[in-house]
Amino acid sequence: MNNEEHYIPSSKKIVYSHIADKITITKAELLANTGLTSTTLTRLLDEMMxxxxxxxAELGPSRGGRRPILYKINADYRYIFGIxxxxIHSSIGLFDMQLNAKSxxxxxxxxxxxxxxxLKYALQQMRLFLRDHHISHEQVMGVGIGAVGPLDRDSGMILDPVYFSASGWSNVPICALLSDETGWVTAIENGANAALLGEQWVLRNELIQHALYLHAxxxxxxxxxxxxRIIHGTVDMEGAIGQMIIQTDGSRLNHTGNYGSLEAYASIESLEKQARTQxxxxxxxxxxxxxxxxxxxxFEFLRQAQKSGDPFAQELFKQSATYLGVGVANIINMFHPDQIILGGALINSSPLYYDTVIEVALKNTYYHPKYQPHFSKGQLKEAAVATGAALSVWKNIPF
Incomplete structure (x- = not known):
């Protein structure tokens, strides 16, 4: 195989990614952004068409001459499942190549x-989605999974997560199980990383470079x-934030983890534990x-109590949000992200919880108000993980 044959596939992927990132783009913009020659780019565009x-997509506005052609990726070229x-909740989405959720x-x-x-339920839902949209098995590019860690991403394993209601979730070769049943390529990423990838995709025109995603x-x-780029540590570190020590002489959750850790003061389980004790x-x-x-x-009972105006429940949620805000401030002071996306059942339990986290975090941010990161609940909400999981497959399109 010669150098040209090595060169064209990687160049094709670069061009495809630029078109996807810009949604619609002209050949002139592609020439400026990719550094390819006009001859090479023309050949690649013809091949991809x-x-x-x-x-x-359409013709762009004229700047005194012929209106330029605008290219876009073909949304229906293939389809990807994101899981x-x-x-608490799991989900499945069927996505086109523009990462629009069809179901x-x-x-x-x-x-x-x-x-x-x-596995049985997921396979059933995937078959129903394909039937509903008249999509054949061969049109599916693969399945991306965003899962609670810790994970072994190379082997596609869910290792030993805690707090699942059902038994059997230790050492689950989830990628192999899905691939054996379907024949599709599978990939796994921890859920928080997948959510952040999904949100970055939706906001790709904003060119987000430094971001934090926190699921409570x-x-x-x-x-x-x-x-x-997502930061991957030597080990899967999705849940490490919960072990951040915020009170050196504090308690620990369920006799595990660090004493005085953030999860012992700001998690659903800690909230339930405090309420039961009181x-x-x-x-x-x-x-x-x-x-x-x-x-x-x-937790559902506590949310009901809070919404009913019970002062004890409201104080519990307020304290939890305050501790979580301190934890967020610690990460801000170390990492200085420009975007902070907050999600999860606690964050969405009430506007007061979300607002309190932000207020406490900013109050304890060193360079504030000169440095003001942007907070949000994200654009994708409950679909963030599934979207990001599908994107992890999209990024590995074989050219």
Missing amino acids: EEGLIQI EISR FIQWRMDEAMTPTRF GVSLRSAMMSHG AKMGRFPFAHQLEVAPERIN
Whole structure:
């Protein structure tokens, strides 16, 4: 194989990525952005048109001469499934090549949702999606999975996650299981990284370079992006933020992890634990009025109490948000991201929780107000992980 044959596929991928990033783009812009010669670029564009990878969107505005052709990627060239595997909810989305969700479903992960049942349910939903959109099995490029860690990404394994309601989620070769059943290429990324990838894709015209994603739910998960690339550590570090020490003489959650860790003060499990302890001492009037036993107090009950205006529940959520804001400030002071995306059940429990996290974080940010990172809940919300998981397959299009 000669150098030209090595060169063309990589050049094709560069051109394809530029077209996808800009949504629509002219040949002149591609020449300026890729550094390719006009002859090489013309040949590549012709090949990609013949293969169905790209298509002509429309003619651009004239600048005194002939109106330029605008190219875009062909959304229906192939399709990708994106799957989220999480502790509270999981989801599946069917995406086109522009990462538009053609179908999306989310369901609760209860005590019965073992890996075997999960796989059976996921395969059933994927078959239904393909049938609904008249898409053949051969048109599917692959399956991306965004999962709770820790993971072994090279072998496609979910290792030993905690807090799943169902049993059996340790050492699950999820990529192999899906690939054996479908024959499709599979890839896995931890859920926080996948969510951040998905959000970056939606905001790609804003050229986000340094970003933090934080998911606050049953546990705490985070992802960081520097110079537009996800930071991968030596080990899967998605849940490491929960072990950040914020009180050296503090307690720890479930007799594991660090003493005084952030997860012991700002997680769903810590919230439930505190509420149950206080209820046993008669300090939770809402639970007493409804005759709910302390052992039965869970997150949904606490949200109901908070929305009902119960002062005890409101104070619990306020304290949790304050601690989480301190944790966010610590990362800001170390990493200085320009974008901070907050998600998860705790963040979405109430506007007050979200606002408190931001207020406390900014109050403890060293260069504030000169340095003001942008906070948001993201654009994709519950579809962020599945979208980013599909994107991880998209990025490895074989050219």
